[in-house]
Amino acid sequence: EVVLTQSPDSLSLSPGERATLSCRASQTIDSRYFAWYQHKPGQAPRLLISSTSTRATGIPDRFSGSGSGTDFTLTINRLGPEDFATYYCQQYTDSPPGCTFGQGTKLE
Amino acid sequence: EVQLLESGGGLVQPGGSLRLSCAASGFDFRRYTMGWVRQAPGTGLEWVSAIFSSGSPHYSDSVRDRFTLSRDNSKNTLYLQMTSLTAGDTALYYCARRVEGAFDNWGQGTLVTVSS
Numbered sequence: 001e002v003v004l005t006q007s008p009d010s011l012s013l014s015p016g017e018r019a020t021l022s023c024r025a026s027q028t029i030d031s032r033y034f035a036w037y038q039h040k041p042g043q044a045p046r047l048l049i050s051s052t053s054t055r056a057t058g059i060p061d062r063f064s065g066s067g068s069g070t071d072f073t074l075t076i077n078r079l080g081p082e083d084f085a086t087y088y089c090q091q092y093t094d095s096p097p098g099c100t101f102g103q104g105t106k107l108e
Numbered sequence: 109e110v111q112l113l114e115s116g117g118g119l120v121q122p123g124g125s126l127r128l129s130c131a132a133s134g135f136d137f138r139r140y141t142m143g144w145v146r147q148a149p150g151t152g153l154e155w156v157s158a159i160f161s162s163g164s165p166h167y168s169d170s171v172r173d174r175f176t177l178s179r180d181n182s183k184n185t186l187y188l189q190m191t192s193l194t195a196g197d198t199a200l201y202y203c204a205r206r207v208e209g210a211f212d213n214w215g216q217g218t219l220v221t222v223s224s
Contacts, residue, residue, distance in 0.1 A: 001169065001170060014145045024151070030206060032167035032209065033208065033209030033210075034209075035209065035210035035211070037153070037211075039153070040133070044202060044216055044217065045145075045153060045202070045214055046214075047210055047211060047213075049132045050207075050208060050209070050210035050212070051210075052210065056212065072214075077135070086152075087188070088152060088153050090153075090211070091153075091209070091211070092209030094209075096166065097158070097160075097166040098155070098166060098168065099143075099168075100155060101145075101152060101153040101154060101155060102152070102154070103152050104152040
């Protein structure tokens, strides 16, 4: 099983600043199958980025994803008040099929 | 508009069983991989299971041999049969659609509580 480790566990920033969130995989993963989510209390998680760097529908270009191999990054430019949430990375492998999530980074 | 509506959660005793359902609408259900992701209290997201459009399911190690995932394409509905439940299965269970490995649409979740 691929283990995803996110860092930091929490990040304290102010509106207008830039957030950089990291996710490291225990083994090389296919960048086509790497995603980032935003999750707020009482809401369903929301897909932000798929295929490492493709923004989902309706996601502003302040959000960007990058990386390859075992190291991936989510960058959020010009933080807005609505961006303070917990962020998860996630990967999928197809042989055998399975998914894993990182433990989350709380942006506060 | 894609909609996913979970149901079937509730309070169940340890060792008991429960069946969750997810009613889908707004897209061609039969063509998509569907799955379940859960969040236990105070913890992060955990993938549980998914089923390809072909009907072939796959499971996380933590639920394999206890949970069974199936789909009824004629009813646009996903089912998760859960058996031998333990306190560790207590969580909010989300139904989600998976595209190219990513979960692009989610329901609001149904709460499962395992307690005596």
